Amino acid sequence: MVRRRVVVHGRVQGVFFRARCAEQAAAAGVTGWVANQPDGTVEAVFEGEEAAVSQMLTWCHEGSERAQVSSVDVLEEQPEGLTGFDHR
Template structure:
C-alpha cells in the first residue's frame, strides 16, 4: 500500500475533473479524495497498491477529455488506510 498526494495544474476546474477522478479511482480500487483549490489547481490523494496508484498518477497527467493538464506535482506520504474515494 502506498499513498501519493498530487497537485494538478492547468485547466482542471470546471471540466468534471473531480467527478471523473472519483469514478476512475473507484473503478481502480484506489482510496482517497480530490478537491479544487482556490488557486485553480486540483489536489488529490491516492492510496492503494503500487500499480493502481501509478495508474491514477498517469490518469491525473491527462485528466478528463476537456482538461488541459500542464503540471502534476507528486508527493509521497505515509498511507493512512483510506478506503473509498470522495470529492471534497
C-alpha cells in the same frame, strides 16, 4: 500499500476533472479524495496498491476530456488506511 498526494495544474476546474477522477479511482480500487483548490489547481490523495496508484498518476497527466493539464506535482506520503474515495 502506497500513498501519493498530487497537485494538478492547468485548466482543471469546471471540466469534470474531480468527477472523472473519482470514477477512475473507484475503477482502480484506489481510496482517497480529490478537491478543487482556491488557486485553480486540483489536489488529490491516492492510497492503494502501487500499480493502481501509478495508474491514477498516469490518468492525472491527461485528466478529463475537457481538461488541459500543464503539470502534476507528486509527493510520497505514509498511507493512512483511508476507505472509499471522496469527491470534495
